Amino acid sequence: MIIKHLPPIFEPARPVLQKIEDAGFEAYFVGGCVRDTILGDSIHDIDIATSAYPSEIKAIFNRTVDTGIEHGTVMILDHGTGYETTTFRTESGYQDFRRPDKVTFVRSLSEDLKRRDFTINALALKENGEVIDLFNGLDDLKHHLIKAVGDPNERFHEDALRMMRAVRFASKLDFVIATETLAGIKQNAALLEKIAVERIRVEFEKLLMGQNPVAGLNEFLRTGLYQYCPGLAGKQTELSGLLLLNNWQLRNAEQVWAVIVTQLGFDSREASKFLRSWKTSNELITNVKKMIPVIQGLKSKKLSPLTFFTAGRNAVQDANQVAKLYGWAIPDEQLMKQYNSLPIKSGKELAVNGGVLINDTGVKPGPLLGKIIKKLTVQVVNGELPNDRETLINEAEKIKKEG
Template identity: 50%
Template sequence: MQLAQLPEEFIGAQPILETLEHAGYEAYFVGGSVRDTILGKAIHDVDIATSAYPEEVKALFKRTVDTGIEHGTVMILDHGTGYETTTFRTESGYQDYRRPDEVTFVRHLEDDLKRRDFTINALALKHDGTVVDLFDGLADLKAGVIRAVGNPEDRFGEDALRMMRAVRFASQLNFAIEPATLAAIKDHASLLSKIAVERIHEEFVKMMMGSAAHRGMGLMIQTTLADYCPGLVGHTIDLSTIATLPKLRMASEVEVWAMVALHLGLSYPDMVEFLQAWKTANHIIKDVNLALHLAYAQQYHQVSDQVLFEMTPDTITAGSHVAQISGYGPSDLNLWQDAYAKLPIHDKHELAVTGADLMHDLNLQPGPAIGDTLDKLIAAVIKQQVTNEHTALLDYAKDNLVKDSTK
């Protein structure tokens, strides 16, 4: 197979391959960028594999960086762009079920490709657009199948994260996992416990953001991979509900975790503990809390201006999308955004009086009463019981709040 048109990213890197070939070495584009190019998808990273050893690569190019030279990877800098170029290699001794204990540089492309995870990722592309397919990856791409290269049990024993990658690709590409590969995932699912949570986290989020996320979640359950993810064991029924949602596709990490937390029925403290176990960033946890709050409010028809005030535009979008997919939200995702936009204020700092004003003008003493009064003023402004003006707020507080606090 020869591609008639290469994407601009490959065209820009063609001189790298040509330089290596003119020096007597083999060089190819490899990895997911080749797969995605054939599928007509946008590509992001351009990876190059070559028969040249690292020192031979460095001798051919003026500007290089040793980004992973112990594994054969050198970054070639060309006109402001960096291209990771890796020597053909074999790997052995995966004692941690993730990284090889030993890497050996080799001269033959087949030796390099046969160590890769799936046939659809074991394709190589020459600078002229010729596709090198040694493991029937093109046939699997056409059939929509994810198949391990060689013996799947060996591939998953080498790197247990590949099981999550299989499920992630099934979601992103809407492909099926072929029977032998699927059976090997089931047999080796427990090895996922050997993998760092951060890596599982990355694959899970990508899976949930895939175009066929329902398929990915179904495979997580079917293979029992879910049982080896933080906080998911014992939640098969809850996860199965997610897997049956027809329009399941999350637009952000916040939506991913809000969706999972909603269907697991997690309270705020439980949600925080759950996401901390997944090594989730604190700012994501904060936004998930807001999105989840709005999703629950929609589920129980309790959305109010006060609830919306606590949100941000992004968390309104996330919470509304999660609720809508789950069958709770309105069909118009702009409904709550429009209501939010109409609020008199959107942040407590927009209130036209401060605690210092209350102490100076109303003779309130420092303490909890200050915060309580400010909260009540915010609620009154949101309910449009008083305008957000300095004098009006002080008069409202004096007539309605300060007297109440002294009773």
């Protein structure tokens, strides 16, 4: 197969491959960038593999950086752009089911490609557009199949995360996992416990943001992978409800996790504990917790101004995107019209602050001051008081007298 017109991202890198070839070595674009080029999908970065050893790459190019020299990766700096180039290699001895104990540099493209996860990712592309397919990856692309290179059990023992990658690709590409590969995932699902939760989380988030999340989720549940993820063991019934949802258009990690905690029926406290077990950031936890009351308000059709105010614009928009999955959403324009009608959208917009109240009412810094500001804010948001300095000072004095 010859690709006559390569995407623009390849053009600046072609002279790099040509220079390696002129020095007597082989060089190819490899992996996902080749797959996505053939599928016509967008490409964000490119990977280069070569028969040249790291020392030979450094001899060919004047400017290089050792970014992963122990694994054969050298970054070539060319006209202000860095290209990571990795020597063909074989790997062996995966005692931790995620990293090779030994890496051996080789000259053979075939030996390098046979260690890759799936046939659709084991394609190589010459700088002239010729595709090298040694493991029937083009046929599997044609038939929308995710198939392990060689023995699935060996591939999953080399890196157990590949099982999550398989179900993620089922969603991302809307492909079907080949029978033998699927059987390999079922047989080795427990190995997922050997993998850092951060790595699993990345794949799970990508799965739910793919073009067909139901396909990936179905295999995630069918293979039993969910049992080895934080907080999901024994939750098959709850998670199976996700397979019935339509209109999947999740756009960020906050929306992903809001769907999961909603589906599992978690309140704010339970959601925090669950998300911490996945080692999500504190910022994400905070954002998801802001979304929960909005989602519940959309479900019950009881959205108060205070719910809008407490959540903030981003959380309101994200919550509505989640609610679309369940049929609870309201039109985006109507939602933002309600949000924009708030008298104030943050505490900073309140006509008085702590300093003003201390000076004008004599209230001292402390818990009472905080309670006064909170009460004034609620009254303004709910339309019970105008956001007027004099009015708010008078109200603050009343609250102070009441203690």
